[in-house]
Amino acid sequence: xxxxxxxxxxxxxxxxEIWHKDATxxxxxxxxxxxxxxxxxxxxxxxxxxxxxxxxxxxxxxxVSAGLKIVLGTPTATPARWMADRYPDMFAVDQDGKLxxxxxxxxxxxxxxGYRTECRxxxxxxxxxxxxxxxxxxxxTDNEYGCHxxxxxxxxxxxxxxxxxxxxxxxxxxxxxxxAWGNVFWSMDYERFDQICLPNLTVTEPNxxxxxxxxxxxxxxxxxxxxDQVEILRAHSDAPIAxxxxxxxxxxxxxxxxxxxxxxxxxxxxxxxxEDRVGASAENQRRYARQGDPDFQAFHHDLYRAVxxxxxxxxxxxxxxxxxxxxxxAPLPGMVRFWTWEAFAHGAEAVCYFRWRQAPFAQxxxxxxxxxxxxxxxxxxxxxxxxxxxxxxxxxVAPSQAPVALIFDYDAEWAWQVQPHGQGLSxxxxxxxxxxxxxxxxxxxxxxxxxxxxxxxxxxxxxxGLMHLEDGLRTxxxxxxxxxxxxxxxxARDADFNIPTDPLPPALADLDICIAxxxxxxxxxxxxxxxxxxxxxxxxxxxDGPAEGLIHAENGPRVAVAANxxxxxxxxxxxxGLDHLIATLCTRxxxxxxxxxxxxxxxxxxxxxxxxxxxxxxxxxxxxxxxPAGVLRRPLAG
Numbered sequence: 001x002x003x004x005x006x007x008x009x010x011x012x013x014x015x016x017e018i019w020h021k022d023a024t025x026x027x028x029x030x031x032x033x034x035x036x037x038x039x040x041x042x043x044x045x046x047x048x049x050x051x052x053x054x055x056x057x058x059x060x061x062x063x064v065s066a067g068l069k070i071v072l073g074t075p076t077a078t079p080a081r082w083m084a085d086r087y088p089d090m091f092a093v094d095q096d097g098k099l100x101x102x103x104x105x106x107x108x109x110x111x112x113x114g115y116r117t118e119c120r121x122x123x124x125x126x127x128x129x130x131x132x133x134x135x136x137x138x139x140x141t142d143n144e145y146g147c148h149x150x151x152x153x154x155x156x157x158x159x160x161x162x163x164x165x166x167x168x169x170x171x172x173x174x175x176x177x178x179x180a181w182g183n184v185f186w187s188m189d190y191e192r193f194d195q196i197c198l199p200n201l202t203v204t205e206p207n208x209x210x211x212x213x214x215x216x217x218x219x220x221x222x223x224x225x226x227x228d229q230v231e232i233l234r235a236h237s238d239a240p241i242a243x244x245x246x247x248x249x250x251x252x253x254x255x256x257x258x259x260x261x262x263x264x265x266x267x268x269x270x271x272x273x274x275e276d277r278v279g280a281s282a283e284n285q286r287r288y289a290r291q292g293d294p295d296f297q298a299f300h301h302d303l304y305r306a307v308x309x310x311x312x313x314x315x316x317x318x319x320x321x322x323x324x325x326x327x328x329x330a331p332l333p334g335m336v337r338f339w340t341w342e343a344f345a346h347g348a349e350a351v352c353y354f355r356w357r358q359a360p361f362a363q364x365x366x367x368x369x370x371x372x373x374x375x376x377x378x379x380x381x382x383x384x385x386x387x388x389x390x391x392x393x394x395x396x397v398a399p400s401q402a403p404v405a406l407i408f409d410y411d412a413e414w415a416w417q418v419q420p421h422g423q424g425l426s427x428x429x430x431x432x433x434x435x436x437x438x439x440x441x442x443x444x445x446x447x448x449x450x451x452x453x454x455x456x457x458x459x460x461x462x463x464x465g466l467m468h469l470e471d472g473l474r475t476x477x478x479x480x481x482x483x484x485x486x487x488x489x490x491x492a493r494d495a496d497f498n499i500p501t502d503p504l505p506p507a508l509a510d511l512d513i514c515i516a517x518x519x520x521x522x523x524x525x526x527x528x529x530x531x532x533x534x535x536x537x538x539x540x541x542x543x544d545g546p547a548e549g550l551i552h553a554e555n556g557p558r559v560a561v562a563a564n565x566x567x568x569x570x571x572x573x574x575x576x577g578l579d580h581l582i583a584t585l586c587t588r589x590x591x592x593x594x595x596x597x598x599x600x601x602x603x604x605x606x607x608x609x610x611x612x613x614x615x616x617x618x619x620x621x622x623x624x625x626x627x628p629a630g631v632l633r634r635p636l637a638g
Contacts, residue, residue, distance in 0.1 A: 001397045003344050005388055006033025006071070006352035007370060008316060011059035012043045013359060018375075019059060022356065023066035029370075029381070030388025033350055034063050035315065038073025038143045039105070041122065042080035053129060060135055069137035071242070071315075071352075072130060074229055076119045077143035078105045083118060090115045092153035095200045104363065106144070109153040110221040111161040116228065123232045131236030139241045140315065141229045144249075144267060145222050151251035152218050154198045165217045167193050180496040181209040208418045209497040215251075215414040222252040223260075230260045244315035245307070247300050248277040250428060253410040254307045255449045264308030267316035267354065270297050270339060272325040279429060287599075287615075290332040291629065294601055294614040295436045297339065301346035302435075302447040303408060310399060314343045316354035319380035320368025328366070332616055334629035336383040341631045345603040345610035347399045353384055394633075398606030402444040403591055405458045405482075406435055407466065407473075409450040415467040415493060422520025425538050430465045430488075430572060437578035438462075441586065442594035444604045455480040459589040464569070467492050469506070478509045480565070483589040485581075486511075487560075487569045488539055489518075510566035513545035526574065528554040534577025541570035550584060551577075562588070597621060609634050 007026060011019055026034060036059065045051055060070055084090065084102045092100045092109040100107060108115050130136050145151070170177040174190055183189045188207060190196055199206035199214050230241055240262035245254055247266065258264050270292025274280055278293045288294070304312045319336055321328040340351045353370050360373040370381045408431050416427035438445050446458075453476045455461055461484045463469075463477060469491040477484050491506040492515070493499060500507065504514040518541050521527065526535035530552045536559060547561035547568070560569040560581060567588070573581060586593050596602065599615035610633055613619050613626035623632060 001349050003348070003391055003394060003397055004032040004350045005029075005340070005384060005391070006031050006035065006069075006350055007356045008035045008352060008354045009063075009356045010039070010359075011036060011062075012040055012055065014357070016055070016058065019062045020066075023063045023068060026063075026068055026356065027066045029385055030391070031384075032069055033071055033137075033352055034068045034356075035071040035073060035140060035352060036060075036063070037126075038075060038140060039078045041075035041078055041083075044075060044126075045080065045122065048082055048086065051125065060130070064135050070135060071138045071140055072126070072136045073140040074119075074123050074126060074142055074233075076108075076122065076141075076229070079108055079115065079118070083115070087112065087114045087118075089155070089157065091155070092150055093155040093158075094149075095152065095154060097154065097201055100150075104148075106148050106150045108150075109155045109157050110151065110218070110225050111153060111155065111158040113157065116225060119225070120228050120232060123229045127233050127236035131233065131239075136237065136239050138239050138263070139233050139237065140265075141226050141233075141241060141243045141261075144244055144246050145226070145257070146249040146251045147246050149251075151222055152215075154200045158218075158221075159198050161221065162198060162214060162217050163193050163196060165220065166196060166213065169213070180498075181207055181213075182498060183207070211418045212414060212497050215418070216411070219252040219256070219410065219414075223256045226257050227260050240311075242313065242315065245304060247273045247296065248428060250410055250413045254303075255410070255451065258307035258309070261308070263311045263313060263349075264304040265313040265315035266300055266304045268297055268300070268314045268339065268343065269316075269318040269322055269325075270335075271318060271329060271331060272322040273297075275325040275327050289327075289329050290616065291335055291614050292339070294599055294612075295432070295439055297342060298346060298439065298601065298603070299432055299435050299447070301343055301348065302406075302445055305347050305399075306408075306447045306449055310347070312348060313350040313352065314348055315352050317343070317351050319353045319355075319370055319384070320378055321366065322368070323364055323366035330368075330379070332629050333379070334383065336380040337387050338612065338629045338631055340384070340387045341610065341633070342603075342612055344394075344397070345605060345608070345612075347397055347605065349397060351387075353380065395607055398608070400604065400606035401457050402446040402604075403459045404438055404443050404445050405448045405452075405455060405461045406431065406438070406445050407450055407452075407461070407463045408447050409466055411450070411468060412466050415497070416465065416489075418497070421518070422538055424523075425520065425572070427465045427467075433573075433575070433578060434462050434464055434582075437575065437582045439601050440575075440579060440596050441582050442596050442602050443586075443591070444602075452476070455482055458482045459591050460585055461485070463490065464488070466490050468495055470495075474508075478566075483565050483567065483585055485567045485569060485585055488541055488571060490568070506568060508566055508568065510564045511545075511547050511561060511568050512563070513543045513547045513561055513568060515541045515570070516544040517542040527559075527571070529559065529573075529577055529580070530554050533580040535574050536571035536577065537574050538572040540572070543568075543570050551581065560584075594622070600626065604636065607636055609636055 242263035549558035551560035613630040
């Protein structure tokens with residue numbers, strides 16, 4: 001499939017007399033796609049039942065006439081003011097019991113049945129009007145599920161839906177729920193399902209089984225909300241359907257949403273995320289302030305390739321300073337081109353820049369576009385133009401399986417959030433740190449879901465931190481031909497958040513060990529590894545059993561053990577320790593590695609190898625000197 005470019009456009013924001021000029025400039029720039037409509041409910045339906053399609057008809061006709069392909073968004077992320085008047089209880093309620101109101105976006109609770117009915121109605125009307133014919137080339141459902149912490153709602157609607165969800169999960173057997181949750185503790189037994197409140201506003205911490213159940217329920221609400229729209233669109237259109245996910249938004253299971261879609265997409269904001277979500281040190285925030293983290297974007301590219309079953313886009317690519325991060329610097333010259341090629345190197349079919357023109361009003365006035373508010377070219381315009389020219393002779397996307405699989409599990413992310421056991425300990429960070437170490441070793445990585453059951457072709461599989469190791473995955477990993485890394489906290493809880501006791505975790509077939517004790521470590525009390533090869537930080541388990549020690553602490557205890565194809569690491573290692581672990585694993589797996597200079601990353605597709613310099617200075621590499629923000633593409637032999 002050919003690589004393509006696009007942009008996000010809001011015809012309702014601009015005088016109609018400039019639409020044609022905008023469309024012509026987009027096409028001349030080399031753009032293929034234009035996304036519209038995802039925030040337009042009040043313009044489509046200004047008052048209840050009063051439908052105004054004519055402006056959208058004309059906008060679509062103008063863009064299509066210029067040769068552009070339309071991605072039409074459903075407008076359910078921004079219900080109109082009259083909707084809030086009709087359903088004053090449709091808003092989400094935060095963990096502190098505060099009602100979230102009208103005045104921005106994403107102002108709804110996924111569990112509110114009245115709002116869900118309205119969403120099905122408006123999506124049906126849009127699908128009936130635009131679903132047939134060729135004018136709409138793709139769809140987007142809603143916009144950025146979960147952004148602004150909008151998945152977890154503690155509303156009365158959520159409580160009623162949670163009650164129904166629990167009754168279905170436990171077959172209407174309240175005794176089964178009490179037993180599964182261990183409600184004998186602190187006299188928490190329930191007589192009826194309708195007695196169960198939401199797990200907030202408790203005197204001290206709620207039962208972790210209760211919280212984990214609520215997290216799963218909340219995720220399922222997103223899945224079914226999205227599925228409602230997909231089923232309607234599919235009934236009226238053959239065009240593929242996408243959703244645009246966000247970076248480090250993990251409050252719902254993206255794999256389950258993705259199972260109902262043809263395309264996964266995500267919104268990539270490297271500079272905003274560096275300050276807002278990466279968790280980078282102050283030193284790295286300065287070092288990469290104008291480039292973005294070397295691994296955070298790539299991690300999400302690989303994650304959404306898995307969510308989309310191979311088909312994925314960047315629906316929104318940062319083109320300049322944004323408005324919402326703690327600090328909002330301009331990108332280094334060349335970075336917009338760099339980020340675009342980085343996405344293509346990881347298999348993106350399309351990269352769409354957000355937005356076409358900077359808005360002169362409302363909340364995103366300081367968010368750059370390809371054009372300034374006066375329609376003059378912004379700095380990103382020429383970089384997008386350069387990529388468009390480079391794509392003319394570029395080969396089609398040629399995906400290939402990476403040698404390494406890294407499992408990412410949303411359920412494990414919730415479990416660690418529910419019970420981190422130490423301040424700042426996060427499953428997301430644990431997996432990301434393993435990903436970084438693989439990339440520092442010059443390896444390409446496939447992120448895979450925990451539902452994968454066949455690992456053919458992988459030399460190495462990493463499964464760190466899977467607190468509940470589901471039986472099917474446990475069996476599949478045991479049967480894999482690959483080297484497999486487990487731990488820490490692998491299999492530490494069952495599906496209802498209980499510690500298995502017969503046998504104790506991790507209960508892995510190859511490894512005769514059990515977790516005898518666990519501790520979380522103060523940041524200023526790391527446990528050094530033997531031979532100065534790094535340290536354990538954050539979390540450490542004590543291992544019982546005769547398994548062979550692979551990595552030891554300086555004072556003697558085993559930190560990693562091995563038997564046959566299985567390796568268990570009982571500690572959260574720092575970067576040096578992870579580099580040592582990855583090197584050891586790759587030697588066992590027969591995988592060649594190459595130590596990447598700081599800021600340099602490499603990625604292979606089926607036909608090309610890409611080298612990226614994330615630094616603001618030139619770097620000498622084995623393939624030559626890479627300039628600042630440099631991208632090197634070279635064909636693979638054979």
